[in-house]
Amino acid sequence: MADLNVAIHKLKLKNPVITASGTFGNGLEFDDFMNVNSLGGIVLKGTTLHAREGNDYPRMAETPSGMLNAVGLQNKGIDYFIQHLYPKVSKYNTHVIINVNGSSVEEYIQLSERVNELDRFPAIELNISCPNVKQGGMAFGTSCPMAAQVTREVRRAYHKTLIVKLSPNVTNIAEIARAVEDEGADSVSLVNTFLGMAINPETKRPILSTITGGLSGPAIKPIALRMVWQVAQAVKIPVIGMGGIMCASDALEFILAGATAVQVGTANFIEPSITLKIIEGLNEYLNRKGIETLRELIGDLQM
Amino acid sequence: MRKTASYFIILENNQLNYNNFLLVFQSSVPLEWIAPGQFVNLQVPYSATTFLRRPFSVFDVDYSKNTLSVLIKVIGEGTRALASRKPGEHVSALFPLGKGFTLPEKEEKILLVGGGVGIAPMMLMARESLKLGAEVSILLGARTKEDHILIEAFQQLGGSLYLTTDDGSLGTKGWISQHPVLQENKIFSRIHCCGPEPMMKTVARIAHLRNIDCEVSLENTMACGFGVCLCCVTPTHDGNRCVCTDGPVFNTNELKWQI
Numbered sequence: 001m002a003d004l005n006v007a008i009h010k011l012k013l014k015n016p017v018i019t020a021s022g023t024f025g026n027g028l029e030f031d032d033f034m035n036v037n038s039l040g041g042i043v044l045k046g047t048t049l050h051a052r053e054g055n056d057y058p059r060m061a062e063t064p065s066g067m068l069n070a071v072g073l074q075n076k077g078i079d080y081f082i083q084h085l086y087p088k089v090s091k092y093n094t095h096v097i098i099n100v101n102g103s104s105v106e107e108y109i110q111l112s113e114r115v116n117e118l119d120r121f122p123a124i125e126l127n128i129s130c131p132n133v134k135q136g137g138m139a140f141g142t143s144c145p146m147a148a149q150v151t152r153e154v155r156r157a158y159h160k161t162l163i164v165k166l167s168p169n170v171t172n173i174a175e176i177a178r179a180v181e182d183e184g185a186d187s188v189s190l191v192n193t194f195l196g197m198a199i200n201p202e203t204k205r206p207i208l209s210t211i212t213g214g215l216s217g218p219a220i221k222p223i224a225l226r227m228v229w230q231v232a233q234a235v236k237i238p239v240i241g242m243g244g245i246m247c248a249s250d251a252l253e254f255i256l257a258g259a260t261a262v263q264v265g266t267a268n269f270i271e272p273s274i275t276l277k278i279i280e281g282l283n284e285y286l287n288r289k290g291i292e293t294l295r296e297l298i299g300d301l302q303m
Numbered sequence: 304m305r306k307t308a309s310y311f312i313i314l315e316n317n318q319l320n321y322n323n324f325l326l327v328f329q330s331s332v333p334l335e336w337i338a339p340g341q342f343v344n345l346q347v348p349y350s351a352t353t354f355l356r357r358p359f360s361v362f363d364v365d366y367s368k369n370t371l372s373v374l375i376k377v378i379g380e381g382t383r384a385l386a387s388r389k390p391g392e393h394v395s396a397l398f399p400l401g402k403g404f405t406l407p408e409k410e411e412k413i414l415l416v417g418g419g420v421g422i423a424p425m426m427l428m429a430r431e432s433l434k435l436g437a438e439v440s441i442l443l444g445a446r447t448k449e450d451h452i453l454i455e456a457f458q459q460l461g462g463s464l465y466l467t468t469d470d471g472s473l474g475t476k477g478w479i480s481q482h483p484v485l486q487e488n489k490i491f492s493r494i495h496c497c498g499p500e501p502m503m504k505t506v507a508r509i510a511h512l513r514n515i516d517c518e519v520s521l522e523n524t525m526a527c528g529f530g531v532c533l534c535c536v537t538p539t540h541d542g543n544r545c546v547c548t549d550g551p552v553f554n555t556n557e558l559k560w561q562i
Contacts, residue, residue, distance in 0.1 A: 060534035269527035
């Protein structure tokens with residue numbers, strides 16, 4: 001095996017492949033299909049301070065080379081998580097990162113304080129980019145002052161590695177990335193889903209109960225890649241790239257564009273052990289090219 | 304059987320009528336017990352427009368041959384692409400997924416109700432229930448005689464079989480919910496039902512009025528099929544629950560149905 005180790009702030013990852021929030025449950029759902037410990041890390045389903053029922057069905061629309069979702073952060077809240085799921089996910093021998101969400105700055109702070117107590121979690125991914133909730137979510141991630149404010153407040157409350165997940169639904173994503181870097185973010189992950197919609201002409205109605213939802217899958221990959229490339233040049237902190245990655249070649253594109261690690265999302269729905277194939281593919285690429293360490297490839301885009 | 308990602312080899316592709324196909328697959332891994340009502344999530348090969356897998360009830364299993372069959376009704380590009388595959392070709396499969404029907408005790412009297420392509424989970428349910436010594440009645444409905452498929456296979460099972468068509472071209476004329484077997488004083492301990500949602504709700508209402516336990520198999524659109532995307536939820540008295548993992552079979556008492 002070639003050297004696939006990378007570092008995100010204080011986190012040493014055995015390889016750069018992480019699973020994206022909302023596409024990997026709590027990892028446990030994948031135990032039948034794969035060895036979760038082989039991953040660089042996993043990001044758990046978005047958690048909130050209080051339980052959320054999520055949006056009404058239908059929450060999903062298949063689209064060309066992708067899908068729209070409008071789940072709306074369905075989860076049982078942090079107390080339930082700590083009592084019932086934390087002991088189970090603590091078994092994993094890989095980095096387990098919790099994705100935290102709030103409808104107000106105060107909620108983000110309270111949740112981050114709770115997560116501080118959880119020894120098995122070395123990092124949080126601060127989700128300021130969920131497009132499917134009525135309050136908070138993307139509203140924080142699409143304004144520089146609000147992104148800066150929530151990052152600053154959470155930075156005070158949370159003492160381990162802080163990753164901020166950015167929304168692509170902005171004019172200039174590099175500005176937002178710089179704003180959260182200035183407030184103490186240790187890393188940025190991007191992109192969350194693109195706001196989109198689908199209509200059924202037969203009924204003349206929107207397919208999603210929420211009218212709009214978040215687009216993911218290979219359909220968004222070129223745009224996501226462009227944004228990762230722009231952000232990697234704008235900030236000094238490590239960038240985690242994602243958006244439609246389906247294979248090792250896709251992951252390499254993001255790494256060459258400047259991502260230190262990648263997240264794989266929608267692909268997990270179709271092929272549950274796709275991440276292991278991507279890790280194998282990265283190893284095969286390094287061996288074939290005679291490259292000693294994957295770190296040499298980060299941002300190694302040739303102009 | 305624990306959840307598996309593997310592939311199936313197509314042994315047969317039988318066209319049953321103008322838009323229904325029965326695909327018989329050989330599994331590349333040994334098949335263990337699959338509960339009636341569980342489903343497979345198949346990848347659609349060679350389809351430019353189909354990105355996600357498509358879920359199908361397991362129609363029947365032959366453990367001695369390591370084969371299972373799936374009933375496919377062509378309703379869009381994904382099902383059309385799958386129905387056009389030929390023997391010898393491979394199809395990627397996640398299986399077995401979901402929770403199946405409650406199995407009966409010996410001599411328990413149960414009624415299986417299947418409408419249209421909703422007959423799909425009833426073959427395996429009937430076969431396993433008869434094996435357990437239950438008294439199985441089967442009520443199948445379709446729009447016309449031509450829409451009734453696989454009747455011979457159900458006849459060969461040996462339970463009591465009742466048929467309806469909307470136009471009276473086969474069996475009793477009318478909707479499934481109007482059939483006498485649902486209205487008579489014949490006592491079933493449980494009704495298992497799969498079909499269009501309005502039909503299932505009507506059957507559930509009749510079952511409720513007659514104080515009969517009722518299970519239905521739901522068919523919400525799903526992205527993953529194993530409980531991580533949280534897209535296929537149905538409202539229950541315990542909140543939104545995934546059809547793919549908490550179902551597809553639910554007792555109607557659990558559902559927030561207005562019946």
